[in-house]
Amino acid sequence: MxxxxxxxxxxxxxxxxxxxxxxxxxxxxxxxxxxxxxxxxxxxxxxxxxxxxxxxxxxxxxxxxxxxxxxxxxxxxxxxxxxxxxxxxxxxxxxxxxxxxxxxxxxxxxxxxxxxxxxxxxxxxxxxxxxxxxxxxxxxxxxxxxxxxxxxxxxxxxxxxxxxxxxxxxxxxxxxxxxxxxxxxxxxxxxxxxxxxxxxxxxxxxxxxxxxxxxxxxxxxxxxxxxxxxxGAYGKIMIPKIINGKYNYTERPYTVAITRRSNAKQSKGQHYENLTVTQRELVDRYVEELGFKYGVTEFKIVDRDYKLKSNERWDAAYPDGLSKRRVEIIVEKGLLNEYKLRAxxxxxxxxxxxxxxxxxxxxxxxxxxxxxx
DNA sequence: GTCACCCGCACTGCTGACAG
DNA sequence: CTGTCAGCAGTGCGGGTGAC
Known part of the structure; x- marks a missing residue:
């Protein structure tokens, strides 16, 4: 195929x-x-x-x-x-x-x-x-x-x-x-x-x-x-299951949300931050083996009319619904902040x-x- | 003739829906 | 997430109109 x-x-x-x-x-x-x-x-x-x-x-x-x-x-x-x-x-x-x-x-x-x-x-x-x-x-x-x-x-x-x-x-x-x-x-x-x-x-x-x-x-x-x-666009990465110590590509993979802005964080077990230590190690290993990095991303709250710098982008919502918005600062590019890398x-x-x-x-x-x- | 006003038109920019 | 596109509001210009 x-x-x-x-x-x-x-x-x-x-x-x-x-x-x-x-x-x-x-x-x-x-x-x-x-x-x-x-x-x-x-x-x-x-x-x-x-x-x-x-x-x-x-x-x-x-x-x-x-x-x-x-x-x-x-x-x-x-x-x-x-x-x-x-x-x-x-x-x-x-x-x-x-x-x-x-x-x-x-x-x-x-x-x-x-x-x-x-x-x-x-x-x-x-x-x-x-x-x-x-x-x-x-x-x-x-x-x-x-x-x-x-x-x-x-x-x-x-x-x-x-x-x-x-x-x-x-x-x-x-x-x-x-x-x-x-x-x-x-x-x-x-x-x-x-x-x-x-x-x-x-x-x-x-x-x-x-x-x-x-x-x-x-x-x-x-x-x-x-x-x-x-x-990738939804902030998720596909991690193959491990069966008998080997990556398996004929079973549906785990999809793990990794972005900090992601809503999947709330839904149980799906987000990287909610995984067990062992699961997290497996994800880390896979990511590393493929030569990817998570990257570093930070957030800050600014006024609505704030002008973005080149390494910044708007986060989805207005935290207080009115005058303030959240900005994501990309300190280091990686899976956390680049949908193309996730893809x-x-x-x-x-x-x-x-x-x-x-x-x-x-x-x-x-x-x-x-x-x- | 001059001025204020209105309207239509083209254009811009924003937003939401939608698709890949 | 990102790009596109339709739909809509806002802007600005020019021309027409009517009051003075």
Whole structure:
């Protein structure tokens, strides 16, 4: 399974961040840094390529970019994507694109009402037309185009998709739905993309498959995940469980909140400061082994109209609700005060999952959920 | 003709919602 | 956490209007 890192484009603003990320991927035994970029944010795509170029020279195989068309988010904003612009974008950057997502047509109405069967059929056919157009009119070969099957799509569409010889299918369980619903959707999809024994018959990609549970339950060819950045943004770091004295990357990791501003501090056991001495030692060891530092951060209360210095930032709330605010002073950069560093540390977990979660894992474990129940 | 006032328009900046 | 974007308020300018 390939894990494409999705998420905050500003992760690639600085070379040192890219270098550290690549270093961590390499330390997990991976040869490629895999990144998901979206057509709607060309700057993201280009800065990822620039950073790679700076590290390895003008062209290198050390990176794979998964290009998302962004059809869903653009549709949500009420706009349309120009298919010719998408085609040109791809041809201009063909060297750096490993795989691209078809410009799918979203069937449901923007006001949230459910589309009729007829509207869905039309949207599906339109999506297939786009697939045909893009795979025939760009330099990207057909087997590197993904066609997406959405949460509310009719399962009969799978037969059409497969009959057209599409060999890479995206499964989109949808955001905001519960884990149970997501797993139910994916179980059903497995009837179409795997054989009777549960082995994949085509490649399939899991869109926004963020949880370890989903990642490890199905024989994905690839997934994309934002959890490394998001957890980092929420002030958390991912620490692998230790089983028989070794780090384990097939179980859900501990997520430990470490920032002093974090609200998770109140919820029991989740915050670094609430861990037992032994647990804390394990976290410290992991952080140190990966070459990260906690850093030093201090707080002070100031007037509302205080002007921040370059090493300062506002803390979330106004402590007295009126004239005063709290400022965080970054004395030394580290995991405590830099979300990018936390995200990088979290990416290491992803890299290790990917390095271990080869197809053999599924063969040995005899795959997907249905068989476990 | 001059002045005060009003209104529309473009622009700026703030805020909240939302996504990655 | 950070960036983006829509929506809204505030500002400032120019032109039109009416009172004197």
């Amino acid at each position: 390939r894990i494409y890192l999705a998420g905050n484009p500003s992760m690639y603003d600085y070379q040192e961040d890219y270098d550290r990320l690549y270093g961590l991927a390499k330390s997990a035994g991976l040869y490629h840094l895999k990144v998901l970029a979206s057509f709607v944010d060309p700057k993201h795509f280009d800065s990822v390529v620039d950073r790679r170029n700076e590290l390895f020279g003008s062209f290198s195989e050390k990176q794979e970019i998964f290009l998302d068309s962004g059809a869903f988010s653009v549709w949500k904003s009420g706009k349309d994507i120009d298919i010719e612009a998408y085609r040109d974008f791809i041809d201009e950057r063909i060297k750096d694109i490993k795989v691209a997502v078809n410009l799918d047509v979203i069937p449901s109405n923007r006001d949230g009402s459910r589309a009729t069967r007829k509207q869905m059929d039309i949207a599906f056919e339109k999506g297939l037309e786009n697939f045909k157009y893009l795979s025939e009119n760009t330099k990207l070969p057909k087997d590197r185009w993904i066609h997406v099957f959405h949460k509310n799509d009719d399962y009969k569409y799978f037969e059409r998709i497969l009959a057209l010889g599409i060999t890479y299918i995206g499964l989109a369980p949808g955001q905001g739905t519960s884990l149970t619903q997501r797993l139910a959707f994916l179980d059903k999809c497995m009837d179409y993309v795997t054989d009777s024994k549960g082995y994949p018959i085509v490649k399939f990609h899991g869109f926004a498959v963020t949880g370890t549970k989903e990642m490890l339950t199905y024989p994905w060819y690839s997934v994309d995940s934002t959890s490394w950045v998001l957890l 990088q540390l979290n990416a290491k977990f992803m890299f290790e999952v990917e390095a271990r979660n080869k197809i053999e894992y599924f063969e040995q474990k005899h795959k997907y959920r249905k068989l476990f129940i």
